[in-house]
Amino acid sequence: MLRDRKSTRHEVGLLLLTRCATMTTKAVLLIGGPSKGTRFRPLSLDVPKPLFCVGGRPIIWHSLVALSHVQGLTEVLLIGFYDEAVINPFIKDASRDFPNLSIRYLREYQSLGTAGGLYHYRDVILKGNPSQIFVVHSDIVCGWPLEEMQKFHSGHRGVGTMMAVKVPKEEANKFGCVVIDPQTSQARHYVEKPEEFLSDTVNAGLYLFDSNLLFTSIRDAMDTKLKRSSDDPEATNDEQLRLEQDVLSPLAHTGKLYAYQTTSPWVQIKSAASAIPANALILASYKTTNPSLLRRRSPTILAKSRADYSKKKGPEIVEPCFIHEDAQIDDTAKIGPNVSIGSGVKVGFGSRIKESIILDNTVIDKNACVLYSIVGEECKIGPWARVEGAPLAGGQQQSIAILGKDVSVLKEVHIRSCIVLPSKVLSKSAKNEVLL
Numbered sequence: 001m002l003r004d005r006k007s008t009r010h011e012v013g014l015l016l017l018t019r020c021a022t023m024t025t026k027a028v029l030l031i032g033g034p035s036k037g038t039r040f041r042p043l044s045l046d047v048p049k050p051l052f053c054v055g056g057r058p059i060i061w062h063s064l065v066a067l068s069h070v071q072g073l074t075e076v077l078l079i080g081f082y083d084e085a086v087i088n089p090f091i092k093d094a095s096r097d098f099p100n101l102s103i104r105y106l107r108e109y110q111s112l113g114t115a116g117g118l119y120h121y122r123d124v125i126l127k128g129n130p131s132q133i134f135v136v137h138s139d140i141v142c143g144w145p146l147e148e149m150q151k152f153h154s155g156h157r158g159v160g161t162m163m164a165v166k167v168p169k170e171e172a173n174k175f176g177c178v179v180i181d182p183q184t185s186q187a188r189h190y191v192e193k194p195e196e197f198l199s200d201t202v203n204a205g206l207y208l209f210d211s212n213l214l215f216t217s218i219r220d221a222m223d224t225k226l227k228r229s230s231d232d233p234e235a236t237n238d239e240q241l242r243l244e245q246d247v248l249s250p251l252a253h254t255g256k257l258y259a260y261q262t263t264s265p266w267v268q269i270k271s272a273a274s275a276i277p278a279n280a281l282i283l284a285s286y287k288t289t290n291p292s293l294l295r296r297r298s299p300t301i302l303a304k305s306r307a308d309y310s311k312k313k314g315p316e317i318v319e320p321c322f323i324h325e326d327a328q329i330d331d332t333a334k335i336g337p338n339v340s341i342g343s344g345v346k347v348g349f350g351s352r353i354k355e356s357i358i359l360d361n362t363v364i365d366k367n368a369c370v371l372y373s374i375v376g377e378e379c380k381i382g383p384w385a386r387v388e389g390a391p392l393a394g395g396q397q398q399s400i401a402i403l404g405k406d407v408s409v410l411k412e413v414h415i416r417s418c419i420v421l422p423s424k425v426l427s428k429s430a431k432n433e434v435l436l
């Protein structure tokens with residue numbers, strides 16, 4: 001009897017795996033537009049947030065790595081309302097990096113909301129009859145348990161599966177909170193940023209939907225919204241339809257939304273400060289899963305200013321780090337852990353960089369120190385200057401230092417936990433300030 005039950009379970013498992021492998025799946029990345037990502041300023045002033053580099057590559061590039069490994073997934077559609085000219089260079093590069101994926105950008109004529117854009121492009125999404133659709137927010141990085149989600153999704157008859165993660169209780173109301181039936185894994189109640197505590201399990205911004213049922217649910221949500229606005233002329237009559245509030249919340253009450261709970265690492269990139277833990281997460285995960293993505297050449301020696309150092313083989317690197325292959329790092333510098341260094345960066349004699357992102361073409365002069373910071377493109381950090389934030393302590397908000405593009409920090413100046421707007425020259429030390 002026991003053996004029978006075991007083998008039946010085994011067969012069901014095999015059947016689910018076979019179903020996952022033979023299904024056609026598409027993915028949609030919701031990338032928003034220029035009016036989104038305001039909390040990411042000043043870093044989003046020069047580059048759209050989804051294209052900001054963490055772990056050495058644009059945020060959404062990392063989701064493409066994960067999606068490119070899903071069996072039967074051949075098309076990824078980016079939906080947003082940025083100008084095509086801003087997104088198309090990324091599409092070109094990504095199409096080269098992921099030759100097994102067809103990657104396209106579909107532009108909304110205005111912000112249509114997280115469900116409105118999906119509905120507007122439903123014919124393109126449904127072309128080729130995909131049975132399942134991954135919908136991914138562009139502002140998350142995580143362990144991407146996509147195969148596990150597919151198995152979970154195939155085991156229920158709901159409309160969709162939402163990935164859900166636990167966050168500290170005091171942080172929960174900044175997210176979409178979900179109450180989950182522990183027996184069935186159905187999401188019973190879903191509220192976006194509730195005023196009162198509801199649950200510390202939250203929407204992780206990654207979904208898997210049954211294609212046809214998804215669009216039926218969005219259609220129902222649109223009808224409800226239209227009816228509400230015809231019944232009540234005061235009700236908002238914008239064209240936006242939100243996936244979370246307008247579609248998923250009512251769906252939870254019908255028992256047709258399921259939650260896949262995971263302890264897999266996850267970071268949502270809302271504020272500029274959250275790019276630092278996101279960077280660390282990506283570097284740590286590539287270190288174990290795909291070290292080739294942390295590629296770098298033997299570091300170039302900038303200057304052998306002292307004979308003693310001429311025998312050293314290179315700077316001291318505390319892994320994990322991403323160092324672009326054309327960055328030049330002095331032999332005496334110490335870098336890491338959790339540092340990403342972009343193209344054309346020069347790091348001088350005796351410098352120290354830790355838990356930071358240094359963007360393209362920045363110069364860090366001799367004996368400078370950059371800790372828990374994001375340094376924008378084309379900045380200059382003078383000799384013996386110090387740019388630093390503070391590490392995360394006991395659930396507190398991380399206070400990092402952020403320099404916008406083309407900022408110069410002069411010799412010996414100390415910038416601590418400041419946000420600096422682009423093109424500033426800092427000749428005096430500052431602490432906990434926004435420098436406009």
Ligand code: GTP
Nearest residue numbers: 030031032036079080111112113114117137138139
């Ligand atoms: P808040 O969390 O409320 O600050 O807003 P947000 O825009 O940062 O996040 P939201 O939960 O609204 O969006 C989730 C994802 O959908 C993000 O990746 C956004 O870029 C994207 N998004 C938001 N609104 C739209 C929209 O109108 N159209 C498209 N295509 N994407 C959107």
